[in-house]
Amino acid sequence: MTAYFIQAFIYLCAAVIAVPIAKRLGLGSVLGYLMAGVVIGPIIGLVGAETNTLQHFAEFGVVMMLFLVGLELEPKMLWNMRNKLIGLGGLQVGLSTLVVMGIALSFGYGWSIALTVGMIFSLSSTAIVLQTFNEKSLTKTEGGKNAFSVLLFQDIAVIPMLAFIPLLALPELVEKAQSVTQSAAEHHEELSLVAGLPGWAYGVVVLMAIASVVIGGHYLSRPLFRYVASSGLREIFTATALMLVIGIAALMSLVGLSPALGTFLAGVVLANSEFRHELESNIEPFKGLLLGLFFITVGAGINFDVLLSNIGPVMAMTLGVILIKAAVLLVLAFIFKIRGSDRWLFALSLAQAGEFGFVLLSYTVQNHVIPTELAQLLSLVVAISMFLTPGLFILFDKVILPRYEKTENTREPDDIDETGTVIIAGVGRFGQIVNRLLVTNGVKTVVLDHEVQQIENLRKINTKSYYGDATQPDLLHTAGIEQAKMLVIAIDDPERAVGLVEYIKHTHPHVIVMARAFDRRHLYRLRNAGADFMVSETFHSALNLGKHALIKLGVHPFKAEQQRATFYETETTHKDTLYEAWKQFTEDDKYLVHYRDMFIQLEETLSEAMKDERYRSFSKVERSWTPPPKENHTEFSKAESD
Incomplete structure (x- = not known):
């Protein structure tokens, strides 16, 4: 018992020390867990033989992750995203799989191994990419939205991959595994509801199991959760959520299916449930800890002897995977008309292999699809590509993005061929409403904004607008500030908004200035600068x-x-x-x-x-x-x- 306490303390200490450091360095929590495993495993040697056993237990975190992914996939949301989800995501997974498979075939691997390797490397790191997008405020960019669609499809694609991989088992690996484990099998028999059944009966049992998950989740889960919620005990609700996930995983295992498949289906069924958020909040901590433990065991299981003896092939495969996936993503970006810096953000953010690669590699070894020696090399490729991901984002931030920003900033303002009673500076979510109200009441407006994409979006809905910085006196003169009666300021930069008020009141005092304020302090500053009317954007x-x-x-x-x-x-x-x-x-x-x-x-x-x-x-x-x-x-x- 003491040994278990000591081992648990070592794993938790490694996570507590490494993950916050990785977060501060901008590397993300997944890389923090991987580095913690590398330190306590290959480098220091504090953990050893128990790592593989722990990894099988920690893989249940992946099952919980797919349950939570299913909870987020409401049918309506999936339908609205169908074009990008199926088109962009499906093409990315399909093309990446085929290209990698073709290269693997050219190196002499069998088609089943080549196909499996292609599927493994077609996936990207959902955890690293989404976390980095949030940290860098890239989620709402065009590149970020398209990358999310691809990641969502990849997470869904893991389910059929887990179901398909056992069909690719190599006879020689199966025979070898049976000879090694024959004596152990005499003392332990895997529980199964389908062992020895004929093919038609096996199919019926599988369909009944899936139907029970779907029908039970839809009709029986709500009365169960209402009954448990009436007790008022949060820990019982947590126990119920765990019971649901573990029970479905056990049922899928008993009928020979992937536990992840069952929990994913249950999550989709419960996506519209009124208890969805409560389920998420109860499952999330367990999922996070088990996934963290899984990544630590992956890092601890890296064989540095294998890496050092194969450093050339491993680094070549890693760079090859990144370049191949980036090339495929760039082609898709052209096809789906992702423009400018968003195209490179989309390609570079998804160029690495992902955490599900570790899951699939472990699964392929268990199902005798890939030899253990090859799986070790491929796991090194997955891990190193993930380690290199922060470098890809740095490349985007420091090299690519500044060039596109410089190009956009040097664009000449549009030629303004009309004047109006009101000039509106900034047509985001606030300025658009003001403009629509004025225009529908017959007021002539001139709309200015320095965001190219915003101007293009307005023109698509027949709203005439002009590209340009409204704080520039020359542009205001062209827009007819001398004849205008009013200026509405709805730009997103508080400092520039205050400066614009001061300029207008100093040079064109006859113009009524109405301004949007972000908060009380900004409102006071606008008033002090001379604005005639101010309103806090969230007050009313x-x-x-x-x-x-x-x-x-x-x-x-x-x-x-x-x-x-x-x-x-x-x-x-x-x-x-x-x-x-x-x-x-x-x-x-x-x-x-x-x-x-x-x-x-x-x-x-x-x-x-x-x-x-x-x-x-x-x-x-x-x-x-x-x-x-x-x-x-x-x-x-x-x-x-x-």
Whole structure:
């Protein structure tokens, strides 16, 4: 027992030390786990023979990962992504598999081994890529969105790969394995529901198992979760979630199918369940720990003797895989019209092999598809390609992206051939709504934005707009600032927005300036610069949502509208006082004691106003408000009489 405690302590220590360091260096948690395994295994030698046994246990983290992937795949979302998911993702996996398979065949490998190697190297690292996208804010770029579609298809493609690989077993490897394990088999027989069944009966049992997962997940899971949730014990819900995943995995194993296949199907079935988020939150910690343990065992299992004795072939295969996948991805980027720097982001981000490569390699060895010696070489290729992934992102950030940004920044502004009553600077999510409201009321606008993609998107929906930086005086002159009555500022850079207000009020004081503020401090700065009207982008939407939250919590609609109006009036009444207090301080101490005390006083005033009964004192806002339907009249009358 003591030995187990010591081994567990070593693995956990390695993870606690290595993963935070890897995260700070921008390498990602997966590489942190791999490096931790390398240190405690081949380098220091703190772990040894138990690594392979632990790896089989840790592979259950992959089963949990696919269950969580299934939970995210709502049928509606899959349908909306069908073109990129099937077209882009399917072509990437198919072409990469075929190209790698062709090269493997040219080196003399059999077709089954070559096909298996092609499937393994067609996959990319979901964990590393998505984490890097989040850290570098690349998720919403065109390249990031397309890369996500490919990764999603790859995660789904793992399921049929796991089902197909056992069919590629080599007879000589099966015979060798049987001779080695014959004595062990006499003492231990694998549990199975399909052993000795004829082919038709095996098919029926498999279909019944899959049907039970789908039908049971749809009809039986909800009553079960409601029953468990009624207990109010979170640990019982966690136990139920684990019971579900483990039970389905066991059922699939009993009928000779991949446990990952069953849990993935269960996840898809439960994707629309009201308990989906609770299931995710309960399974996620176990999945994370087991996957981390799996990657540590992979790193600890790397044979440095094999690496050093085959350093040339391993590095050649690693670079070959990266170049082949990048080339395939670039071709697909051209076909699917991914342009500019997004094309290179798409190609470089997915050029490595992925964590599922380790799973498939282990699975191929277990099913006698690839010799152990070759699997060791291929696992080194997968690991090294993942280690090189941060370098690919650095190449994109430092070399490729600056060249495209320089090209985009040197583009000449569009020729503006018209003037309007209102100039709108910035047509993102905020400026678009302002423009649509003005245009539909017959107001002539001139729309400016310095984002090329945004301008192209607007032109696709017949909204006339011009490329250019609205903070440049020459462009404003061309847009007719001298004749314009109003300038609406909705650009995303707070500093440039303040500077634009100052410039307009200094050179064109007749122009009414209306500006979008990001927060209270930005609003004060815009007002101090001379803006005629400012609005915080989230204030009114948050206030409206808050009103509806009160209604959903049982507050009468009329009462909720009164509270919303009270909040708005109290804020409006005190805004000048807070602004004057803000102006008294320097840039370094604007939020010191005096201002903070005034803000606290505002909160107390607001709280008192909310408690004040105002049913017989209707404001102008309330008089213009539409009353609730007749069925609410009785409730309102009761509230008024209380």
